[in-house]
Amino acid sequence: MSRSLADLTVLVARVSDMYAQETGVQRDDDWYALKMQEELGELIAEHLRLSSRGRRKNLSDAEIEKARDDEAADLLAFLLLYARHNGIDLDAALDRKWFSYLRADEKSS
Numbered sequence: 001m002s003r004s005l006a007d008l009t010v011l012v013a014r015v016s017d018m019y020a021q022e023t024g025v026q027r028d029d030d031w032y033a034l035k036m037q038e039e040l041g042e043l044i045a046e047h048l049r050l051s052s053r054g055r056r057k058n059l060s061d062a063e064i065e066k067a068r069d070d071e072a073a074d075l076l077a078f079l080l081l082y083a084r085h086n087g088i089d090l091d092a093a094l095d096r097k098w099f100s101y102l103r104a105d106e107k108s109s
Contacts (some may be wrong), residue, residue, distance in 0.1 A: 004089050005080065012077040032082040039078050043071035049058060 048054030
């Protein structure tokens with residue numbers, strides 16, 4: 001199933017709203033930024049575990065890969081939440097920052 005960034009943002013925002021309601025956590029500017037950092041750290045930990053540079057804790061490769069994938073999803077979700085909270089249009093930013101290279105390459109071909 002393929003979803004747009006906007007669709008994904010709506011879905012992760014709903015989950016984040018549920019989490020905030022259940023826990024009472026205050027989601028301010030710092031919280032969004034720090035949660036991205038936390039999730040990146042967790043993703044790196046799974047990467048290191050999978051590459052035998054971290055403690056495996058008797059986990060199989062499949063278990064570590066699943067944990068890595070889940071942490072990558074967490075990081076993406078918090079990036080989307082951060083962007084939403086700060087009014088960042090990721091589609092426009094990607095078009096401006098990344099995809100301009102593609103347009104330049106097409107012109108030079």
